[in-house]
Amino acid sequence: MTPPTPGRSFQSREAFQRFVHETCPDADPASVQLFGAIHRAGSQLKQIAERRLEAAGLTWPKLRLLMMLMHVEREGQTDGLLPSELSERQNISRNTASALIAGLEEAGFITRELHESDHRKFLIRLTAKGRKVVAMQMAHHFRALGHSFDMLNAAEREQLLGLLHRVSAGLETR
Numbered sequence: 001m002t003p004p005t006p007g008r009s010f011q012s013r014e015a016f017q018r019f020v021h022e023t024c025p026d027a028d029p030a031s032v033q034l035f036g037a038i039h040r041a042g043s044q045l046k047q048i049a050e051r052r053l054e055a056a057g058l059t060w061p062k063l064r065l066l067m068m069l070m071h072v073e074r075e076g077q078t079d080g081l082l083p084s085e086l087s088e089r090q091n092i093s094r095n096t097a098s099a100l101i102a103g104l105e106e107a108g109f110i111t112r113e114l115h116e117s118d119h120r121k122f123l124i125r126l127t128a129k130g131r132k133v134v135a136m137q138m139a140h141h142f143r144a145l146g147h148s149f150d151m152l153n154a155a156e157r158e159q160l161l162g163l164l165h166r167v168s169a170g171l172e173t174r
Contacts, residue, residue, distance in 0.1 A: 038164075045148060052144060056137060057107060063141075064090060065100050066109060066134045069126045080113070080125035109133060 010016040017029040050060055058066075068089055072081060081089070087097035101124055104110045109130035115121035126134070149157055 045145075048144060048148065049141060052140060053137065056133060058133070058137065061090075061092070061096070062100055062104055062109075063134070063137055065097070065104065066126065066130055067138065069110065069124065070131065070134045073126060073131075078125075080123035082115075082121055083124060086124060104130070 010019065013033075016033070020027050020029040020032050046060065053059060053063055065086060068086060069081065083097050083101055084094060086101070087094045090097065092100075101110065101112065105112055108127055111125050111127055112122045113125065115123055152160065
């Protein structure tokens with residue numbers, strides 16, 4: 001099966017491969033195309049998720065933060081998390097975490113309460129409304145993901161997953 005044209009500015013796969021070879025003769029055109037295909041697929045999946053979340057007044061970063069709070073709550077950490085912990089666990093800056101927290105608090109999805117022993121700190125917790133929206137959005141998200149890959153049969157999905165894990169593990173070692 002021939003993959004789609006790598007870019008809109010190229011009329012064919014062969015034209016793109018010639019361009020890659022002319023630009024960098026020792027480059028592997030297939031690897032360049034894999035990068036583009038993975039990037040496009042990731043962008044498309046993210047756009048699908050963001051359109052659905054927008055209707056609920058959320059963004060992907062906000063949902064990720066809510067999911068983290070739900071996860072730690074389900075693991076028994078009912079006190080909530082410090083903003084710095086959310087920042088670290090989400091791998092985002094403290095400023096970004098603060099902005100997300102402010103928006104989620106304004107929407108009524110979380111509360112910000114003073115830490116019991118250190119009144120300079122705040123703990124972030126889900127509200128009932130936050131729990132409900134996370135549960136509903138995750139159900140929608142998981143169903144949508146199932147539809148996103150339904151052009152592949154079960155064996156193909158497992159094969160793709162295995163290959164992507166190998167690529168990711170290889171990249172982590174570099």
